[in-house]
Amino acid sequence: MNSDQVTELRKAHITGTMVAYYFICHRKLWLFAKGLNLENISGNADVIKGRILHETRFNRQNNKEVAFDTVKIDFLHYNGQVYVHEVKKSKKFEEAHTWQLKYYIYMLQEKGVNCSAGVIHYPSSMRREEVNFTPGDRELLMKALAGIQAVLSKPLPEKKAGRKMCSRCAYFDFCYI
Amino acid sequence: MRTYYIFSSGRLRRMDNTLALELETERRVVPVEDIDHIYCFSELDLNTRLLDFLAQKQICLHFFNYYGHYSGSFIPRESQLSGFLLVRQVEHYLDQAKRLELARTFVEGALHNIRRNLEKREYDDICSKLDEIREGIGKTASIEELMSLEAHARKAYYDTWEEITGWEFGSRSKRPPANALNALISFGNAMMYTVVLKEIYRTALNPTISYLHEPSERRYSLALDVAEIFKPVFVDRLIFRLINLNMLKETHFDTNVNFVYLTEGGRKVFVKEFEETLEKTILHRKLKRNIRYKSLVRLDLYKLIKHLLGEEKYSPMKVWW
Ligand code: SF4
Numbered sequence: 001m002n003s004d005q006v007t008e009l010r011k012a013h014i015t016g017t018m019v020a021y022y023f024i025c026h027r028k029l030w031l032f033a034k035g036l037n038l039e040n041i042s043g044n045a046d047v048i049k050g051r052i053l054h055e056t057r058f059n060r061q062n063n064k065e066v067a068f069d070t071v072k073i074d075f076l077h078y079n080g081q082v083y084v085h086e087v088k089k090s091k092k093f094e095e096a097h098t099w100q101l102k103y104y105i106y107m108l109q110e111k112g113v114n115c116s117a118g119v120i121h122y123p124s125s126m127r128r129e130e131v132n133f134t135p136g137d138r139e140l141l142m143k144a145l146a147g148i149q150a151v152l153s154k155p156l157p158e159k160k161a162g163r164k165m166c167s168r169c170a171y172f173d174f175c176y177i
Numbered sequence: 178m179r180t181y182y183i184f185s186s187g188r189l190r191r192m193d194n195t196l197a198l199e200l201e202t203e204r205r206v207v208p209v210e211d212i213d214h215i216y217c218f219s220e221l222d223l224n225t226r227l228l229d230f231l232a233q234k235q236i237c238l239h240f241f242n243y244y245g246h247y248s249g250s251f252i253p254r255e256s257q258l259s260g261f262l263l264v265r266q267v268e269h270y271l272d273q274a275k276r277l278e279l280a281r282t283f284v285e286g287a288l289h290n291i292r293r294n295l296e297k298r299e300y301d302d303i304c305s306k307l308d309e310i311r312e313g314i315g316k317t318a319s320i321e322e323l324m325s326l327e328a329h330a331r332k333a334y335y336d337t338w339e340e341i342t343g344w345e346f347g348s349r350s351k352r353p354p355a356n357a358l359n360a361l362i363s364f365g366n367a368m369m370y371t372v373v374l375k376e377i378y379r380t381a382l383n384p385t386i387s388y389l390h391e392p393s394e395r396r397y398s399l400a401l402d403v404a405e406i407f408k409p410v411f412v413d414r415l416i417f418r419l420i421n422l423n424m425l426k427e428t429h430f431d432t433n434v435n436f437v438y439l440t441e442g443g444r445k446v447f448v449k450e451f452e453e454t455l456e457k458t459i460l461h462r463k464l465k466r467n468i469r470y471k472s473l474v475r476l477d478l479y480k481l482i483k484h485l486l487g488e489e490k491y492s493p494m495k496v497w498w
Binding site: 034035036037155156157173174176177 | 257258259260261262380381463464475476479480482483486487488
């Protein structure tokens with residue numbers, strides 16, 4: 001991918017959430033990206049729990065939340081190297097969360113920050129997963145970003161997934177009504 | 178989430194992270210976490226600090242005047258915006274064929290639900306008249322034609338009200354309502370409007386762009402469009418029940434020189450039962466789970482969004498019970 005294409009992607013305002021959704025459900029990605037965000041209005045207990053968790057988990061840590069461009073990072077840890085941290089409520093979508101984190105790392109690298117690793121925290125299961133960003137990841141991530149743009153350029157969202165995970169998704173009512 | 182109704186005059190203010198209603202003799206503190214609407218039927222003093230707090234907590238404040246007429250709402254700043262959906266909404270308004278298609282759907286849904294109210298009471302002749310009118314919906318060539326068709330249907334519907342309720346009705350009179358039944362309908366419709374409005378604000382739909390009603394109406398007319406579908410089920414049925422069970426009596430109305438309005442006691446009876454109606458649950462056949470009546474509004478908005486996206490034609494909520 002050349003630098004023109006990268007600029008192009010920035011313009012498309014791809015957020016970390018969108019990267020994660022790309023690996024979860026293309027329909028969800030499309031709806032979310034078009035501003036049809038149902039996360040805030042769903043009474044879905046999981047969604048609310050996730051939000052509260054996100055808002056409160058690291059309050060006592062003395063680290064700032066750092067945000068730039070479309071990226072939001074829970075906190076950065078300075079140990080010679082910068083680490084990206086993300087808090088997630090369950091390991092169900094681990095692959096998606098890993099790519100979300102790798103996207104943040106990539107964005108930091110683009111800014112010239114020395115960062116090649118991060119940690120996903122799962123406080124509810126008291127687990128943490130280390131994520132390392134490899135050169136191969138960069139290529140895969142570029143493919144995913146292009147894939148995201150392809151999904152978003154479609155006039156209609158993808159058909160509903162029809163999978164078991166739909167029942168716990170904030171978009172369930174919307175998709176199945 | 179709950180709805181609070183304020184009937185006594187006083188001051189509503191923010192007190193740290195709660196709301197305090199200060200009356201002459203007492204102070205009531207309400208935790209904000211579970212409020213989503215506040216209806217105010219009395220004189221209240223309030224300040225911008227309160228409104229800012231309500232906006233932050235996504236709470237709507239609706240005002241009714243002394244006579245129970247709806248004055249307006251404070252609605253928190255839109256948190257959901259979608260330029261994409263807005264463009265589609267406008268497109269469906271500007272394209273006459275698309276607008277008419279949606280407008281017809283609203284009327285079709287309303288008439289289905291109206292018919293169901295009569296069907297249960299075995300008004301066979303009026304039901305077949307409504308069927309005839311419904312068949313004409315598809316042939317209407319303009320919004321005006323559609324509106325007049327709807328007016329015909331409504332007249333036939335309201336003609337049964339004196340018999341159903343045993344109360345004087347005459348014809349529908351709005352500003353001002355000429356008798357108790359009309360006052361009740363106006364009040365109930367205003368309540369329904371606010372419920373729809375709140376749900377619209379939770380989606381990315383723009384409440385000012387409507388299809389059956391003209392967007393130029395001073396109100397958020399999309400809420401008027403959608404309320405048409407729900408009024409027969411949520412409001413009319415409730416009115417029949419309250420009268421037939423003798424829960425509302427002539428004494429709940431004040432007869433002014435020129436018009437009639439619900440007294441505080443009458444409003445209390447109505448909103449209590451209205452609230453219970455909204456909280457009732459029913460097994461949804463498509464989603465295969467129990468959902469609240471009030472969620473039916475949200476689901477219809479989802480269907481409307483899908484229609485606007487071009488994904489699936491909107492089919493309004495048709496009462497099945
Ligand atoms: S309900 Fe299913 S299809 Fe719809 S967005 Fe969620 S996961 Fe995708």
